[in-house]
Amino acid sequence: xxxxxxxxxxxxxxxxxxxxxxxxxxxxxxxxxxxxxxxxxxxxxxxxxxxxxxxxxxxxxxxxxxxxxxxxxxxxxxxxxxxxxxxxxxxxxxxxxxxxxxxxxxxxxxxxxxxxxxxxxxxxxxxxxxxxxxxxxxxxxxxxx
Numbered sequence: 730x731x732x733x734x735x736x737x738x739x740x741x742x743x744x745x746x747x748x749x750x751x752x753x754x755x756x757x758x759x760x761x762x763x764x765x766x767x768x769x770x771x772x773x774x775x776x777x778x779x780x781x782x783x784x785x786x787x788x789x790x791x792x793x794x795x796x797x798x799x800x801x802x803x804x805x806x807x808x809x810x811x812x813x814x815x816x817x818x819x820x821x822x823x824x825x826x827x828x829x830x831x832x833x834x835x836x837x838x839x840x841x842x843x844x845x846x847x848x849x850x851x852x853x854x855x856x857x858x859x860x861x862x863x864x865x866x867x868x869x870x871x872x873x874x
Contacts, residue, residue, distance in 0.1 A: 768834035771803035789818035821849020
């Protein structure tokens with residue numbers, strides 16, 4: 730009888746964990762979508778990029794993470810330089826070459842968070858979460874902490 734109670738308890742704990750995790754994941758996705766919705770529109774000119782060591786598979790297939798140096802302008806404030814990491818899918822690689830201009834959204838909380846608005850490019854939430862402690866990810870252009 731005790732074995733049955735232990736098995737039922739283990740299954741209940743597993744189900745409870747998955748329910749909690751799915752609610753937390755849904756909340757995190759909603760927060761990300763809201764953050765992007767609040768972001769302001771702008772333009773970014775690609776100054777340079779370099780691989781940052783993350784890669785994987787996402788909604789657009791396989792991607793490689795690249796650290797980008799961008800000149801950002803929103804039409805209202807003085808242009809500035811930003812450093813961010815994007816996931817570059819095969820379809821997006823031709824759109825993110827040095828000198829090219831990309832439509833973006835600029836995060837209202839942190840102007841170094843730039844969301845690309847081009848197919849095949851995506852802001853790297855994975856990199857952002859892995860390096861959350863390091864506000865400044867680039868020691869110097871081309872080098873990632």
